[in-house]
Amino acid sequence: MVLFGDVRFFDTTLRDGEQTPGVSLEPEEKVWIAKNLDSLGVDVIEAGSAITSEGERKGIKAVVKEGLKAEICSFARCLKTDVDYALECEVDSVHLVVSVSDLHINEKLKKDRETVKQMAVDMVEYAKRHGLIVELSGEDASRADLDYLASLYKAGVDAGADRLCFCDTVGVLRPEMTYDIFSKLSSGLKAPISIHCHDDLGLATANTVAALRGGAAQAHVTINGIGERAGNTALEEVVMVLKSLYGVNTKIVTENLYPTSKLVSRLMGIPLAPNKSLVGDNAFMHESGIHTHGLMANTMTYEPITPEIIGRKRQIVLGKHAGRTSVAMALREIGLVATDKQLDEITRQIKDLGDKGKKVTDADLMSIADSVLGIKTEARIKLIDCTVLSGNRATPTASVKVMIDDEEIVESGVGLGPVDAALNALRKSVMGVADLKLDEYRVEAITGGTDAIVEVWVKMSRDTQVISARGAGPDIIMASVQAFVEGMNRLIQEKNGISKAR
Structure with a gap:
């Protein structure tokens, strides 16, 4: 039996999510999203990276002033200037990130392992002296030497780090490997550890859940899975996988997931793919007559969860795949009843429209039904x-x-x-x-x-x-x-x- 602890959520929609190419939020937009994240029940809101710009700091400060229940965090490199700017914004914590793979240490930082470890220790101590909660994060951890990574984590904890984080920076973890890594790390370290995944190969949610199964205490997530390149782990996916597949209830108010998803999509100007799990337009939309017939008997026949759980509604649409059952349901919704023969004819005409590549609207249905049923109405x-x-x-x-x-x-x-x-x-x-x-x-x-x-x-x-x-x-x-x-x-x-x- 899989056992989970109390799962915490560190939401980075306003930092990693805002790093999506072409996205830039005004301070009031950051506040709007932050308030919705707080209502959702996330534990930590990474409101931005204070070193970025004056405008970014203005946005972070605006979020801090809201007095939200969630811990407000700023991203920071292991540099004194980054931490100082975070302190200026009066955040509760810093997400202190240091490169840990040899690729990053040698090629990006042009340093050696021991120098990088000392940088991490020095900045943890500096941030702690100034009253900040510190989450020490290993960048590119999934391609790092695990013995070195563990030694850096231990040095960070000894310096006062409150939490640790393992970053799959380019999305190369595999679920079975992730479980093994976190089983070892969580038992050998004296601080809770987070998982931060990217979705370059489509495994962000699977790897995040595997890490939580292995002992991770916190998941880094974004609304809709937005983020650099292919994005980050989607909050809504992890929450509903835990709830529906593992029976794990989190503190997240699931009914607020879809409204928050729509808000973030609109403010960031990033439309969702129709087939995006849970929050895409098609996630609870049914056209096939076979599926609609099954749904009438029991919605679980073609839905893993009920849409109301995440604040959505089921939709039955008409097109070339529609069957008599779905057409009858649609007619009932507009107060019309047809005989079997009339229903067959209405269904045939709807399929004809669908075959021509046309989206069958309510107006189309009304027009067809009026004609077949002999209803003549004049616009009043x-x-x-x-x-x-x-x-x-x-x-x-x-x-x-x-x-x-x-x-x-x-x-x-x-x-x-x-x-x-x-x-x-x-x-x-x-x-x-x-x-x-x-x-x-x-x-x-x-x-x-x-x-x-x-x-x-x-x-x-x-x-x-x-x-x-x-x-x-x-x-x-x-x-x-x-x-x-x-x-x-x-x-x-x-x-x-x-x-x-x-």
């Missing part, structure tokens, strides 16, 4: 005109003219941007008779270039009814308005009528 809300004013200094303002049944209504609205202003004006146009809520808004480019066609998706709700609608065109404002008007019509039609009385 018609957009007559929409004018938007926006500028560098002016508050974005929009005015809309709509026809609701036979009544002409003119409304205006303001917003944070031109799209927000237009949608607020539309919402006001029906406010007296329908309380509509915009739950989700998404924009995708269908074509490239400055004249790209964009597709806007909205999810809207009224009371307990929830629908999706879309709009498309070269103008993002009008595509958004088109999607919103379509959504308003569908919600109002489903509630059977909008009164003329205002």
Whole structure:
């Protein structure tokens, strides 16, 4: 039986994660992410590397001032200037990193083993004299001589290091090797040891879990596995592997994993691959009729965990792989019931669309269902005109003219941007008779270039009814308005009528 101790998490999203090429966070963005990491329950937040720049120090100081529960740490090389800058930021700890492989010692530092060991000892002592918690980290440890590494660790502990860290800097560890290394190190050292993995060969999570099994007390992780090159170990993966495969509950609030993932992706400008485990768009999305049929019987048939555990929802999508079961489920969600013959025809038409490479939207489903079921509906809300004013200094303002049944209504609205202003004006146009809520808004480019066609998706709700609608065109404002008007019509039609009385 595999036994784990109390697993700690050292999150380096704001340091190693921010070293992702092209990523640079403003201080307020660092604070926003740090507060979410703290709510998740991580033990240590590596807020940056204080030596980097004045702007980086400003960000680290801003995180420190938040008074979070987590320990706030700065990365530092074994140089007095690095530690001094960390002290200036008033962090709780330093992640003190020293090269330990002969490749790094000889080629990068141009020094010898004993000199490097003494550098580590001197800086541990210096940091401890100034009141810092010290985590002494061996860079490129996976390619180092393990006897030398152990001797450096022991010297660091004797100098006062509180924790140690083993860095697989270029991702060359193997899980079985990792387990053996940590079994030996954890039993022979007088300080807890961390594992810090990179994902160059796709083994970061496997190696991290193997290290924890072998006796590592703490895992270095990032949200979404972001980081230099192929990235670091993903926090969400380690947490859910421990929970679902080993029965180990950590202090991490798992329901916050997906919201935090989306926040980091947005602020850092790094979109997630659709097939990214747990947090990618497709992770809990099902199209195959066989899979959907199984899910109806028991969700565990095609899902290892329920999406709600990490703050997500299951999605059933329609396309060429859809079966009658998934089509019937989708119809029920929009309040429609079909006979077996009608269901066969709707399914056939959906597959035809899928075969043409088209994404089958809720609007497509409604159109097909209306045709097959003989439902004829006329839009009760018609957009007559929409004018938007926006500028560098002016508050974005929009005015809309709509026809609701036979009544002409003119409304205006303001917003944070031109799209927000237009949608607020539309919402006001029906406010007296329908309380509509915009739950989700998404924009995708269908074509490239400055004249790209964009597709806007909205999810809207009224009371307990929830629908999706879309709009498309070269103008993002009008595509958004088109999607919103379509959504308003569908919600109002489903509630059977909008009164003329205002």
